Amino acid sequence: QPLLTQSSxxxxxxxxxxxxTCTLSSGHSAYTIAWHQQQPGKAPRYLMRLEVSxxxxxxxxxxxxxxGSSSGADRYLTISNLQSEDEADYYCETWDSDTQxxxxxxxxxxx
Amino acid sequence: xxxxxxxxxxxxxxxxxxxxxCAASGFTFSxxxxxxxxxxxxxxxxxxxxxxxxxxxxxxxxxxxxxxTISRDNAKxxxxxxxxxxxxxxxxxxxxxxxxxxxxxxxxxxxxxxxTVSS
Numbered sequence: 569q570p571l572l573t574q575s576s577x578x579x580x581x582x583x584x585x586x587x588x589t590c591t592l593s594s595g596h597s598a599y600t601i602a603w604h605q606q607q608p609g610k611a612p613r614y615l616m617r618l619e620v621s622x623x624x625x626x627x628x629x630x631x632x633x634x635x636g637s638s639s640g641a642d643r644y645l646t647i648s649n650l651q652s653e654d655e656a657d658y659y660c661e662t663w664d665s666d667t668q669x670x671x672x673x674x675x676x677x678x679x
Numbered sequence: 680x681x682x683x684x685x686x687x688x689x690x691x692x693x694x695x696x697x698x699x700x701c702a703a704s705g706f707t708f709s710x711x712x713x714x715x716x717x718x719x720x721x722x723x724x725x726x727x728x729x730x731x732x733x734x735x736x737x738x739x740x741x742x743x744x745x746x747x748t749i750s751r752d753n754a755k756x757x758x759x760x761x762x763x764x765x766x767x768x769x770x771x772x773x774x775x776x777x778x779x780x781x782x783x784x785x786x787x788x789x790x791x792x793x794x795t796v797s798s
Contacts, residue, residue, distance in 0.1 A: 600784075601784075604724075604788075606724075611774060611788045611789065612724065614784070614788065617779070617783075617786075657723075659724050661785060663782050664782065667726060667729075667738060668784075668785065669726065670725065673723045673724070
C-alpha cells in the first residue's frame with residue numbers, strides 16, 4: 569500500500585506563490601495522485617489529478633492559479649498569486665484497487 | 680451539476696448503531712464507484728470504505744472492518760453506510776465521495792454529516 573508524506577505547514581505572503589510537496593513512498597514513485605483543498609469549516613474540494621509525467625487535469629472551476637508538477641516520487645501543487653481564500657488545508661491522495669490513501673495534509677497560511 | 684447530500688448523522692452511545700445515507704444527483708450514479716471518508720475533529724482525512732459501481736464488491740479500512748457495511752441502491756441513486764458497534768474513536772464528520780474512475784481519485788465530495796459517539 570502506498571504512503572504519502574506532506575509537510576505540516578507552509579506560509580506565504582498575499583500575491584506571492586507557494587509550492588506544496590507530496591512524496592510517495594518507496595516502490596510507488598510512479599503513482600498518480602490528486603490534490604484536494606479544504607477551507608476552514610468546509611468540505612474538501614477536488615483540485616486536480618497529477619501524473620508522474622507532470623501532466624495535470626483540474627476539476628471544475630479551479631482557478632488557473634493552481635498548477636501541478638512532478639519530479640521522481642515528489643508531486644507538487646503550486647498556488648500562484650496567493651489569495652486570502654487560499655488559506656486552507658491541502659491533502660494529497662492516491663489509490664489502488666483496495667484503498668484510497670491520504671497524506672496528513674499541509675496547512676497553508678496567507679500572510 | 681454533481682450533488683452529494685449526506686444525512687443520518689447524530690449522537691449515539693458507544694456500542695450503538697447508525698445508518699448514513701448519501702443522495703446523489705447530477706450524474707449517472709450507477710456508473711461510478713463511491714466512497715466514505717471521515718475526519719475526526721481537528722484531524723486529517725481518512726478513507727473508510729468504497730464500493731464498486733454495481734455493488735458487487737467493496738473494501739474497508741481495518742479500523743471499521745466487521746463493524747461497518749457499505750451498500751448502494753442504484754435505482755434510488757443512494758449510497759449507505761451501516762455502522763454498528765460504534766466506538767468513541769468513530770466520532771467524525773463522514774463525507775460521501777465519488778470516485779472518478781475504477782479505481783481512481785475522489786473527484787466530488789458531499790458536505791459531510793457529523794457522527795458523535797458518546798455516553
